Amino acid sequence: MQISSWIVLVIGLILFAIYLSNVAGRLDRLHLKVENARNALGRQLALRSAICSDIAGIEKLDSNLRNRLSNAIHASISEESLEVHTVNEWLIESEVTKTLCELFDKTFDISKYPEHKNLIQETAGATRRVQYALTFHNDAAKNAIKVRRRWIVRTFRLFGRASMPMVIDFDDQIPQGLEYC
Amino acid sequence: MRIGIVCPYDWSVPGGVKQHIQDLSESLLELGHYVNVLTPTSDESALPSYATNAGSTIALPYNGSIARIKFDPAAFTRTRNWLRQGQFDILHLHEPNSPSPSIIAAWSARGPIVGTHHSSNESMYAVRNMQFLLQPMMEKVIARIAVSEEAKKTMIDYYGGDAIVIPNGVRVKNFKDAKPLPDFDKQKTVLFVGRLDEPRKGVQVLLNAMPKVFDQFPDLKLLLVGPGDVKDILKQINIKYHSQIEFKGFVSSDVKSSCFASATIYVAPNLGGESFGIVLLEAMATGTPVLASDLPAFKRVLDDGNYGQLFNTNDSEQLASSLIELLKDKNRRELLTQAGIDRANQFDWTLIVRQILDVYESVKSVEGRNVREDFRGQLYGRLTKTGRLDRRRVKDSFLTE
Numbered sequence: 001m002q003i004s005s006w007i008v009l010v011i012g013l014i015l016f017a018i019y020l021s022n023v024a025g026r027l028d029r030l031h032l033k034v035e036n037a038r039n040a041l042g043r044q045l046a047l048r049s050a051i052c053s054d055i056a057g058i059e060k061l062d063s064n065l066r067n068r069l070s071n072a073i074h075a076s077i078s079e080e081s082l083e084v085h086t087v088n089e090w091l092i093e094s095e096v097t098k099t100l101c102e103l104f105d106k107t108f109d110i111s112k113y114p115e116h117k118n119l120i121q122e123t124a125g126a127t128r129r130v131q132y133a134l135t136f137h138n139d140a141a142k143n144a145i146k147v148r149r150r151w152i153v154r155t156f157r158l159f160g161r162a163s164m165p166m167v168i169d170f171d172d173q174i175p176q177g178l179e180y181c
Numbered sequence: 182m183r184i185g186i187v188c189p190y191d192w193s194v195p196g197g198v199k200q201h202i203q204d205l206s207e208s209l210l211e212l213g214h215y216v217n218v219l220t221p222t223s224d225e226s227a228l229p230s231y232a233t234n235a236g237s238t239i240a241l242p243y244n245g246s247i248a249r250i251k252f253d254p255a256a257f258t259r260t261r262n263w264l265r266q267g268q269f270d271i272l273h274l275h276e277p278n279s280p281s282p283s284i285i286a287a288w289s290a291r292g293p294i295v296g297t298h299h300s301s302n303e304s305m306y307a308v309r310n311m312q313f314l315l316q317p318m319m320e321k322v323i324a325r326i327a328v329s330e331e332a333k334k335t336m337i338d339y340y341g342g343d344a345i346v347i348p349n350g351v352r353v354k355n356f357k358d359a360k361p362l363p364d365f366d367k368q369k370t371v372l373f374v375g376r377l378d379e380p381r382k383g384v385q386v387l388l389n390a391m392p393k394v395f396d397q398f399p400d401l402k403l404l405l406v407g408p409g410d411v412k413d414i415l416k417q418i419n420i421k422y423h424s425q426i427e428f429k430g431f432v433s434s435d436v437k438s439s440c441f442a443s444a445t446i447y448v449a450p451n452l453g454g455e456s457f458g459i460v461l462l463e464a465m466a467t468g469t470p471v472l473a474s475d476l477p478a479f480k481r482v483l484d485d486g487n488y489g490q491l492f493n494t495n496d497s498e499q500l501a502s503s504l505i506e507l508l509k510d511k512n513r514r515e516l517l518t519q520a521g522i523d524r525a526n527q528f529d530w531t532l533i534v535r536q537i538l539d540v541y542e543s544v545k546s547v548e549g550r551n552v553r554e555d556f557r558g559q560l561y562g563r564l565t566k567t568g569r570l571d572r573r574r575v576k577d578s579f580l581t582e
Binding site: 135139180 | 317323325341342536543
């Protein structure tokens with residue numbers, strides 16, 4: 001082979017290597033993003049449980065629903081259990097959400113609870129933050145999964161040792177009564 | 182919290198995005214946060230104390246309007262310096278895909294980055310073709326906010342993924358006590374606000390409708406507020422109505438709220454390209470009933486007509502009849518006024534800013550690592566020193582699972 005074709009080949013290989021390294025760098029960023037988002041989600045869920053236990057103490061609210069809420073948050077994520085949450089356990093969070101939705105349904109009027117105004121506003125914030133954190137996590141996870149499925153990533157194992165991100169699914173709606181709090 | 186906000190458009194030119202950023206910054210400052218806005222501007226003396234100049238701008242046609250943007254080597258240096266000096270906990274980019282300091286910041290920063298998408302435009306072919314280049318940069322934005330369902334749809338069309346919707350806000354306290362202008366009768370004034378030389382603002386539709394309305398109400402005044410050629414407008418309407426039309430040209434936001442306060446009805450005949458319709462909320466906050474075309478964005482703000490009257494877009498006939506009906510029916514107007522005030526309160530910035538702070542909270546790094554300049558894993562980082570400073574950490578981050 002002539003020397004010029006060798007040069008072309010070497011340059012081509014170098015460019016290809018740069019490209020691969022760039023994709024690997026991008027994928028690394030995506031994995032980190034998913035991991036951070038997951039931690040943020042866990043943190044927000046733990047905060048929500050903490051606030052819900054205060055809500056369960058408001059005596060003016062329906063006592064059946066308050067009991068249901070206490071039971072739900074007992075099983076749900078908290079500061080201590082952040083690490084051990086598995087796929088099925090995310091569904092427990094749906095129960096917390098549903099109970100909150102029933103407690104603060106369309107007819108809920110914040111002006112009837114002047115002494116708990118701050119707490120209720122905090123609850124509204126907590127439910128919003130859970131929804132935001134879940135959306136951002138799933139957005140990041142789907143993006144990472146999409147890039148990982150590309151053949152070039154699979155062939156050259158550009159994802160290193162990072163495990164496949166997972167989409168997390170649970171009910172994250174904001175109670176209607178808290179929408180404008 | 183230390184918050185760095187990037188505005189893509191010229192600060193000295195009024196516009197929806199700039200207004201949003203100004204209201205957001207002021208609301209955050211009132212809550213005691215540190216805010217710095219990086220924005221291009223052609224008039225540095227007019228910048229507020231919380232803003233940093235990113236240089237002057239060039240004008241480009243965009244989305245049917247003229248957008249003044251900034252994208253040159255000086256902008257790169259300034260943006261990167263601003264990032265280094267700011268030490269922000271949160272970096273909030275507006276229109277992160279526009280050729281402006283926003284995209285430069287997305288390219289050079291790493292950390293908790295929030296992006297807000299404002300535009301709802303379906304014909305940005307240039308962006309669609311450049312998408313593969315922009316994608317890696319857009320991925321650095323951790324939290325994406327859209328100001329409306331339309332903006333969200335546009336964003337998903339171009340970049341995929343997901344976003345949350347936090348609507349635009351209105352600073353109700355700036356509008357609710359606005360003083361009416363002295364020389365207008367609150368019972369007999371129809372108001373239009375918007376550029377007169379921009380077809381999508383729909384002044385044409387209103388002008389076609391007005392002769393019928395003027396015939397019914399001979400002492401009615403039409404007040405046109407916004408920059409544009411007065412002669413061009415007058416040419417389009419019969420000379421006998423000229424005495425009933427008043428022009429205000431370009432006005433400051435104080436005068437604008439006074440204009441709202443002096444109007445019987447505010448008409449928004451826009452033809453399209455609106456992603457939110459903040460003017461509607463401003464009018465409602467001053468207590469002026471709104472009559473608007475039924476664009477999806479307007480329909481949502483007015484909740485399908487519960488908080489204001491709608492008419493078919495670009496239908497002068499229907500606009501004329503709705504206008505006449507409303508001018509005759511004082512009770513209906515009072516009803517709409519009250520409903521409008523309630524609606525505006527739901528979009529008050531004191532509420533909206535809480536939602537935006539919730540976004541900041543849910544992406545803020547717990548370890549206290551703030552936004553920093555970082556080119557690791559990017560071609561630029563490999564070619565310059567910036568990416569090689571910390572080789573060990575690059576290796577570590579690959580091992581994180």
